[in-house]
Amino acid sequence: MNYVIATSRPWNEIMVSRLQERIGDTFHLVTHKNGLTFEFLQEIKPRYIFFPHWSYMVPEEIFNAYECVIFHMTDLPYGRGGSPLQNLILRGHKETKISALRCVREMDAGPIYLKRSLCLEGAASEIFLRAATTIEKMIEAIVRDKPEPLHQEGTPVLFERRKPGESNLADAPVQDLNDFFDFIRMLDAEGYPRAFISAHGHRIEFSRVQMEQHKLVGTFVIYEQQNNSDKRGE
Known part of the structure; x- marks a missing residue:
């Protein structure tokens, strides 16, 4: 068969x-x-x-x-x-x-x-x-x-299917550390547009987030904005 x-x-x-x-x-x-x-x-x-x-x-x-x-x-x-x-x-x-x-x-x-x-x-x-x-x-x-x-x-x-631009932390519905934690972890997988913020012409992406006492600890990567045309979907 x-x-x-x-x-x-x-x-x-x-x-x-x-x-x-x-x-x-x-x-x-x-x-x-x-x-x-x-x-x-x-x-x-x-x-x-x-x-x-x-x-x-x-x-x-x-x-x-x-x-x-x-x-x-x-x-x-x-x-x-x-x-x-x-x-x-x-x-x-x-x-x-x-x-x-x-x-x-x-x-x-x-x-x-x-x-x-x-x-x-x-x-x-x-x-x-x-x-x-x-x-x-x-x-x-x-x-x-x-x-x-x-x-x-x-x-x-x-x-509704999310769009890559909705991974922007600046526009995300987050209010406290738990919200930030959930938002970053839910996008942390291969082929998905990771949580990010833009600053001074650069894009900062977040991953591997862990909750510690009164803070979040994780990994960030900084890209030049013009070279980071992220087309990953969800």
């Missing part, structure tokens, strides 16, 4: 070999939208296509022809939309659910296969690694048990 894992984040790639070893079937890794072609899928005929942290739209011809499973970091239908981790932390959530849902035309509106709990402590990079471990177990459960997805219940709450 063939399966596909399509992910645009490197921390998810290792799950391919581990799942293949445990389950015994073949898992194909796709890391860019150019690799997820209808011709490729017709050749291998996957039972499921799994999307742990995929940054591209899934073409309709693909999700109509194959069972495509998306993993979303909210307790759906709460939190449909972009930047779920950042939106959750900004709203004060300490934990969430990862929802495994079938891909349909409407964003994050498909029926749910299963949900698993996820702690939101630590930097975004730590949370994503924790989520990858959980998602790997969810993929294994779906492959082994083949659950029938059930329609979402409840009133949807929509999240």
Whole structure:
């Protein structure tokens, strides 16, 4: 049996070999939208296509022809939309659910296969690694048990995808050290626009923040503003 894992984040790639070893079937890794072609899928005929942290739209011809499973970091239908981790932390959530849902035309509106709990402590990079471990177990459960997805219940709450400019600390909704701590850590992961401030033609980015008594300690990097056209997304 063939399966596909399509992910645009490197921390998810290792799950391919581990799942293949445990389950015994073949898992194909796709890391860019150019690799997820209808011709490729017709050749291998996957039972499921799994999307742990995929940054591209899934073409309709693909999700109509194959069972495509998306993993979303909210307790759906709460939190449909972009930047779920950042939106959750900004709203004060300490934990969430990862929802495994079938891909349909409407964003994050498909029926749910299963949900698993996820702690939101630590930097975004730590949370994503924790989520990858959980998602790997969810993929294994779906492959082994083949659950029938059930329609979402409840009133949807929509999240808006954040823009890189919203990482500017000068405009952020922060009032105390806890707010600064959450704002910096929620953006601290590879491929995300880190929290920053601009001063004297330079951009100062913050990461690796730790809470100590009456202060925050972390790492900063200073870039020349004109050379730092940050196009990282969320």
